[in-house]
Amino acid sequence: MSDLRLLDTLSGETRPLVPLDGKTVRIYSCGPTVYGPAHIGNFRSFLFADLLVRYLRWRGYQVRWVMNITDIDDKIIKGAEAAGETTRALADRYLARFLDDAETLRMTRPDVLPRATEHIEPIVGLIQTLMDLGHAYRTDDGSIFFRIASWPSYGRLARLDPEQMRVGERVEADEYAKDDVRDFALWKAAKPGEPSWSTSIGQGRPGWHIECSAMSIEQLGPSFDIHTGGVDLIFPHHEDEIAQSEAATGQAFVRTWLHCAHLRSSGSKMAKSTGNIARVDDLLGSGVSPRALRYALLAVHYRTGLDYSDDSLAAAAAALARLDTLVLALESYRQDGPGDPGLDGALRGARDGFTAALDDDLNISAALAAVFDLVRDLNRRIEARSMSSDDAMRALDTLRDLDRVLGVLEDPVEDALDPGLQTLLDQRAAARAARDWAASDRLRDELADRGVAVEDTRDGQRWRRIALTTRG
């Protein structure tokens, strides 16, 4: 059906993507734990899933994309206690913040954003099934654990030897007594002062891992196509998801696992515990453009570590400026006469190169190289005046079409100037026609002060917003 191939972390194989149900690619992404603002390391992983979803849709696939919201866990409970508010209020606040940041970074909104606390029933159902099948057991305090010894293939995703796993090293230590140190909590018995739910398996709250199994199975079925997350989720989170899901349903859980490498900053992984985190609104407040930030987070292949720095951000802003300049040049290009006979081949070549690159396990670097080959090519054709006005519009259509995947170009509707600025621009055009250079220069300065740079070309004035590429 397609040439699109993705590298599956579990098997280590690169496989063609063929939707399991023959029509819709079903994707689950581990989403944020809403106990504080997400940092851009988190957003790298979310934006990689966004790139995947955008590309699949652009390629003509039907996609159903689910991203969970973890709105109950130890950190949320602690945070709410410290802030003197309910866990629900704290989670709502940071969920709203996450959605704002995601929109700022132009992340496609997932089709469903299920919250753990709103899926207690399917979570309880799944835990009950695991107990019925002998894969889970209850401890004295009423908590319920998954019995890793009952699941021989445990450790396959992370390539672990289950016998070698020891508590305190690679297995998260749990506060609850359990049969085997490797076992993990499915259900945590209620503790005084903590939120809990009264259910058929007792009073308590779900562990973290089980929510992703329960909500993915509920939203996408027992077997689905793609599961994404950061590499730090491979173990134990995704390992646990596989064990719980497959033990309960008896079916293969996920066809293809995609894991995004870390974002590094100042030489180490960006993490709250390391303290080297950067948040979206802090960066925007310091003058970074959201489009440049998106570009910087997208432009490196998802399985490659990304070094984030002022330099990488500046490189992203410079790349965007080249795209913006070309878009403006094409928009204002006017040339009567015959078309450029070489143009269609160039546009087709760029599109083919872009597609072949992304088909190859989302090779974004090669896809961007195809885009910038086209940028150079079109700049040459503009310089040579070889295109007709119609050609320029077709070239622009191609750029905008490729950008449906990238999501970095300025939205064309936002490009209209407000009437006051347009009046200044018109007055300047009149001044130039009257060869009144002093007035023309004065109007240029006035426009610059208001964030609009004007350039004079053979096609007349061309303007761009100064603030859009590198503010500060």
Ligand SMILES: [Zn+2]
């Ligand atoms: Zn998850």
